Amino acid sequence: MDSQKPISYANLTINGQIFTVTKATIKESLEEIFFAECEGYCESMESPLVQSLNSTLLNDPDGYKFLDKQAVLKIKKIALQNASDKSSVSLPGSQDTDESVYSGIISEVSYMGTSNAGGHKSSISQKYFFKFVLSSPLFRLSINSANRIFTDQTVIDVIKEILKFYRTSLIKEVDFSNIKNSYGPREYISQYNESDLNFLQRICFNNGIYFYEDDKKIYFYDTVTISGLKPASQDGAVSNAPSGFREVNFNPNINNALKQECISAINKTEILNANNFSYSSQNTMYPTVLDTVNSKQNEKTKYNAHFHLGQYSFTQQESLNIPTELKRRRSILNLNTYIADSNVFGLKLNSGVSLSYDPSALKNDTKFDFIIIALVQNFVDETNLENRLDTSDIVPISGKSFSTSYSNQIIMLPSSTVYVPNFKTKPRSPEVTLGVVIGNNGIDDEKNTIHTDEHGRVKVRINAFSSQETVDNCFNPNGINTTNTKDYSHSAYLRVMTPIASSDSGFFAIPRIGDEVVVSFLEGDIDKPMVSASLYNAYNPQLPNLPSDYHQTTLSSKTIGVNEGGRNEFTFSNLKDKEHIYLKAQKDYGELIQHDFTQTILNDKSSKVLGTYTERIQEAHVQTIDLAKNVNVGAEYLTTVGLSKDTVVGLSNTVNVGVDNKIRVGQDSSEYVGNDKNIEIKGNLDTIIYQNENRTVKEDKKDVIEGSYEMSSSKGINKYTQEHIVL
Incomplete structure (x- = not known):
């Protein structure tokens, strides 16, 4: 009768304690971090479950003996041999393929119980059975959810910055030496409601970057040079395939009597899709x-x-x-993904295999090269239970079967096919969120000032991303990491939405530092925020005093400056029968009307000028006053007329001069009085006529002189009358 004997084993070391592994399923992929589900046991004098319970009762924060601890899974190659068949062979493996090592952390622990049900036992120690999940140390990135904004950084810079938060807990070196493309700075990259791992995968995969790990390093690769990306060096990558290929036989015989390492089945599924x-x-x-x-x-x-x-x-x-x-x-x-079943031990992710067929089966080339992009390994070694069962175990040896096996399933690509990770969907942005406009310094230090670029854009502290750097600093392990001084809520320059935007026309206003704004996202894209509105608050109150001035509608613009209080204002008051429009210019006010200006005032108009009032009319000035006009000049009144001046007074005309009155006429002067004319001079009357004086009185003339009368002539005096003369 044939029998199988174990020549290898697997163990899991956690926090210095070694567990014998009886079953393990290890899943690796270029699109997911690896994890291994393990079943096994340890031999101990004290129950680990009791230890955990005591830690819980004592509120011990470090009471988790296994969870989140560094662990190493080692699986040795199982070489099975038919003991009764001397002709059977065990193919030798290289040193690299005789043992597989997986280093990570324990992300899940299940206490399964003990092998002894009662107090009767022949040994002071017992076997305690567990189920563990060994995960990549990158699993820690999947637990922390964060909101961050990265500005003016390359994708590689962002990846390194995320990993920097975990530099003491990754337990592996990070290798970027296989990044062949040069990635330019991106104006805006955001992480929103995503774990650090999901964010890392998204920005990597959507840029053709992928990563995987072995027991010592985490490797980052990128797709071969494509249009839109520049190679980092002149000899940019021409293929992301590994340089060496491991030769593997294809043997579809399900019996595999020689226990040969081989691929036993290959499957492929093709689905019609967009190409x-x-x-x-x-x-x-x-x-x-x-x-x-x-x-x-x-x-x-x-x-x-x-x-x-x-x-x-x-x-x-x-x-x-x-x-x-x-x-x-x-x-x-x-369309070129193949799934293979195999028992080949020691295969590595992102490595190459060269598949060999039986030469007699094919007439042409019998080797095909593939790249492994995913690998699922199944390991069973229950023979350890057979060798270590105690006589007092629950399950007796009698009738119990034990198996030892290793198999795997490989997902692979032809080496000529370039691996490209699958696109990851961005998280859905909030419909809107709030923020505060910022500048280069503190908000209070720059309040009511404007910080913008040549496109009128502003930077915003977006509330949905606020305080992330504080959270990051709180979780710096043991204070080793340098305090993070970045503010992950500060955006790049954002466009500002406006009600009207036409060529050289519309409504234009730049939000000021300290303004609370509404941030919307173009097409729901978290990486495309824009300022869509502004809000009043106690920090930035509205102009009308509420609730008393609830009826006012205002458009105002405050003088720029931290401590400035001036403003330009346009206010509408809308109370019934008290409707009012108020316009205020903090300093200068100008109007330009390029054609006619018509103004109709149905009631009174008052105008007050505290300085000089200057008005210039290049053509005619026509003014019609249906009733009275009253002009009061407190000092001098000067009127200059370049040509003639005509004044028509329908009734009386009174001129009151408080002191002197002087009329200067350059040439002739005429005066017509339709009726009487009275002149009263309370002082002297001096008249100088440089030439002749002719005076005609159509009727009588009477001179009354209450004092003396003197007449002097340089020549003669002649008086004529047609009648008599009395002296």
Whole structure:
């Protein structure tokens, strides 16, 4: 009768304690972090479950003996041999493939009980059975959820910054030496309601970057150089395939009598899907210009998937080539993915295998090269139970079967197919969130000032991302990490929405530092925020005094400056029968009317000028006053008329001069009085006529002189009368 004997074993070391592993399922993928589900036991004099219970009762914060502890799983190659068949062979393996080592942390523990039910036992120690989940140390990134904004950083810089938070807990070196493309700075990258791991995977996968690990390092790779990315060096990568390939036989014989290491089955599923991809977008600076990019087409590209990538930044246009090309290559990958069943030990993720067929089965080339992109390993070694069972165990040896086996399932690509990780969907942004406009310094130090760029954009502290740096600093392990001075709620420059925006017209206003604003997201994209509105609050109150001035509608603009109180204002008061419009200019006020100006005032008009009033009319000035006009001049009144001046007074005309009155006429002067004229001079009357004086009195003339009368002539005096003369 044939029998199998174990020549290898597996163990799990946690916090210095060694567990014998009886079963293990290890899952690795280029798109997910690895984890291993293990079943096993340890031999101890004290129950681990009791230890855990005591720690809980004592409120011991470090009472978790296994959870979140560093652990190492080692599995040695199981070489099985038919003991009765001397011709059977055990294929030798290299030193690298004789043992697989997996280093990580324990993310789940299940206490399964003990092998002894009662007090009768022949040994002071007992076997305690457990189930463990050994996870990549990157699992710690999946627990912490965060909201962060990264500005003007490359994707690689952001990846390194996230990993920096875990530099004492990753327990592995991070290797970026396989990054071949050069990634330019991105204006805005945000992490929103995502774990650090999900965020890391998203920004990596959506840029053609992927990562995996072994027991010592975490490796980052990127897809071969594509349009839109520059190679980091002149000899940029031409393939992401490994340089060496391990030769593996294909043996579809399910019996495998020789216990040969081989691939026993290969399967492939093909699903009809889009094989051509196109992206469109508009140019932000010139939105009438539309851009479209199509992936490389050939006679097989019959089905197209079209996407729109909304551009919203003035200073950075997102590449359409990168997502288009990555999705095209992913569609090729989906049609060239093979699933293989195998018992080959020591296969590694992202390594190559060269598949050999029986030469007699094929006439042509019998080797095919593949790249392993996912690997599921199943390990069973229950023979350890057979060798270590106590006589007092619950399950007697009689009738109990024990098995030892190793198998795996491989997901692989032909080496000519480029691996591209699957795109990750961005988290859905909030419909709107609130924020505060910021500058270069503190908000209080720059309140009511403007910090902007040449496009009128502003920076905002977005509340949905606030306080993240404080949380990050609180969890610096043992204070080893340098305090994080970044503020992950501060945005890059954001566009400001306005009610009207036309060419050289519309409504334009830049929010000021300290203003509370509403932030919306273009097309629900968390990486495309914009300022859509502003809000009043106690820190920035509205102009009308509420509730008394509830009826006012105002448009006002405050003088720029931290301690300034002046403002320009346009206020509408809307109380019934007290409607009122108020306009205030803090300093100067100007009007430009390029054609006619018509003004109708149905009641009174009052105008008060505290300084000088200057008015110039280049053509005629016509003024009609239906009733009275009253002009009061407190000092001098000067009127200058370049040509003639006509004054028409319908009734009386009175001129009151308080002191002197002087009339100067350059040439002739005429005066016509239709009726009587009275002149009263309380002082002297001096008249000088440089030439002749002619005076005609149509009727009588009477001179009354109450004093003396003197007449002097340089020549003669002649008086004529047609009648008599009395002296």
